[in-house]
Amino acid sequence: METLAAINRWLAKQHVVTWCVCKDEEMWCANAFYYYDPERVAFYVMSEDKTRHAQMTGQRAKVAGTGKLCLIHISEPPG
Template sequence: METLAAINRWLAKQHVVSWCVANRGELWCATAFYVYDAQKVAFYILSEDHTRHSQMTGLQANVAGTVNGQPKTVALIRGIQFTGEIRRLEGEESEALRAQYNRRFPVARMLTAPLWEIRLHELKFTDNTLGFGKKLHWIRDSCTQ
């Protein structure tokens, strides 16, 4: 749990996630602002249904992606690589999380894009501030919601 706590602290300070989705041999990536839920170990993003990545996702799909900072020196590199599953949220579940998203990113109130959840299955956190090449790993188990 200490590993996940360290990852959660870092993810809470970031705000942009990039992810890739594959469908019928085609691969596409996207980037969005996110809200991170440490208890569910999930990102919440907005994306229009007409985008290429949303069309490829359908109602849900497997994804892989990254969250990283932009340090000027190798010694300060920190970043996440992940796998997970993305799905479009609907109804009450979407409304409650959308309110949270709008609080973090007030400009989102003007957007009509649906909310999506990226439920993380595996995380690898590279943190060179703990020593060059230091990696922390987390994998969702059946006990994690």
């Protein structure tokens, strides 16, 4: 559990994920801001419904992502 705790701490300090979605043999990747919930081990990704990756995401969509090291402090996402 020490490893999971270290991963949780690192993810909580970051703000950007590269989010890749595959649907109907089409793949799309984009960067997005996220909130990480360590109790559910879940990412909540911020996106507008009109974006391609948001439209491709759904209950049966295949989704993968990577955390991105952010070297500057972001107090609020832009927009």
